[in-house]
Every structure is written in C-alpha cells, then in structure tokens.
Amino acid sequence: MLYFTADTHFFHEALLGDNDFAPRLFTSVDQMNQTIITNWNQRVQATDRVYLLGDIAFVPNKPTAFAQVNQLLTQLNGQLIMIKGNHDNRAFLKYLAQHNQPLSDGRLHYQFESVGVLIKVNHHQYFLTHYPLLLGRVKQTFNLHGHIHHSMLPIAENINVGLDAPERDLLPKSPAFGTPLSVAEIELIFERKQAVLAQDEQR
Numbered sequence: 001m002l003y004f005t006a007d008t009h010f011f012h013e014a015l016l017g018d019n020d021f022a023p024r025l026f027t028s029v030d031q032m033n034q035t036i037i038t039n040w041n042q043r044v045q046a047t048d049r050v051y052l053l054g055d056i057a058f059v060p061n062k063p064t065a066f067a068q069v070n071q072l073l074t075q076l077n078g079q080l081i082m083i084k085g086n087h088d089n090r091a092f093l094k095y096l097a098q099h100n101q102p103l104s105d106g107r108l109h110y111q112f113e114s115v116g117v118l119i120k121v122n123h124h125q126y127f128l129t130h131y132p133l134l135l136g137r138v139k140q141t142f143n144l145h146g147h148i149h150h151s152m153l154p155i156a157e158n159i160n161v162g163l164d165a166p167e168r169d170l171l172p173k174s175p176a177f178g179t180p181l182s183v184a185e186i187e188l189i190f191e192r193k194q195a196v197l198a199q200d201e202q203r
Helices: 029-043 063-071 090-098 165-171 183-202
Strands: 002-005 049-052 081-084 108-111 116-121 124-129 141-146 158-160
Touching: 002 090, 029 158, 049 090, 081 090, 090 108, 141 183, 165 183
Parallel strands: 002 049, 049 081, 081 108, 124 141, 141 158
Antiparallel strands: 116 124
C-alpha cells in the first residue's frame, strides 16, 4: 500500500509545546520520536511504501547526529521515498544513502527525490513536493505537500499531509500523531475540503 506524510521533524526540540505553528504537546523529543515510530508502525507494514515529503529531522550538521536519525529511521516500517525539505541538507541525505540497507524483500529501505515526484494513483496525478505548489485550474490532479505545518491552503487540490496538518481534522477520525495518510484518506480529505471551501464561498 501507499502512504504519505511530511514534517516528521525528528529531534526538533523547538517545536515542543503549545504553539500556533506546530503544536506538539510532548515533554521531550524522545517522547515525540517514539510516538511517531509507534503510530507509524501500527499502520504501515514492511511491504508498504511511504512518501516522506521533507523535513525529516532537525539535527546538527554532523555525522554523529545523522547516525542518530538513521538509527531511528531504521525502526520505521516500509520503504521510505524521501523528498528533500528545507531542513534536509545534502550532507544528511548523502549520509542516509551511504547507510541504506535492504529490506527483507530486497528493496532498499530509502529512496530519494531531490525536489519532487509525479505519480499516478486511482486516475489522479499526485505532485509530491515539500513546498506547496500553486497549480492553477486543474482536474484530477493533487499536490500533496508539507512545509506549512498547522496551516491549510484554501485550495482543495493542495493537501497538506504533514503531521501537524489541519487537513487531518477533516477525516471522521483524525489519525494518531505520526500516522502516514492512506490514498483513501487523501481522497476523502479532498472531498471534505472541497465541500468546506464551497460553504465558505456561499457565506
């Protein structure tokens, strides 16, 4: 199965606490990191693929810090297809590539995309990027993105899949923090967001 997420921000201590940008009500980064791992693995199976759309971690630009993140990422189920975010420097991604390990089925645990990728899912095109794109008038095309955390663009086709995204609240039951979103949830978010925006226009 396919899943999508962004803005894990592992080890990012400044995000802890109640704030408007990315409220993460944890007492420590260890608690936050473990919550993401636990909730991720409750949904994602070893054979699944997860598109992680940037801002993987926030650590010093040192191999010892990169090793900490790598050790954590190895605990996540599925193959991770990572798109570079503004907090993901090339030295960090190069380190992960050098320490990439095969999964039980022979696939490498990590794949990398520099800016973004276009895939086709259920007769839709998904532009997968870290930064949101302004696509103009489109049909059967979504832009899945992260970056803006607890903010939502007023465009139904732009879907924030980040851990802090308000789009998650459009689902009947908001997934637990750290849970990647499924294709079915993406399509439901689009329908709900379209309806909410239409109501707002009528007011």
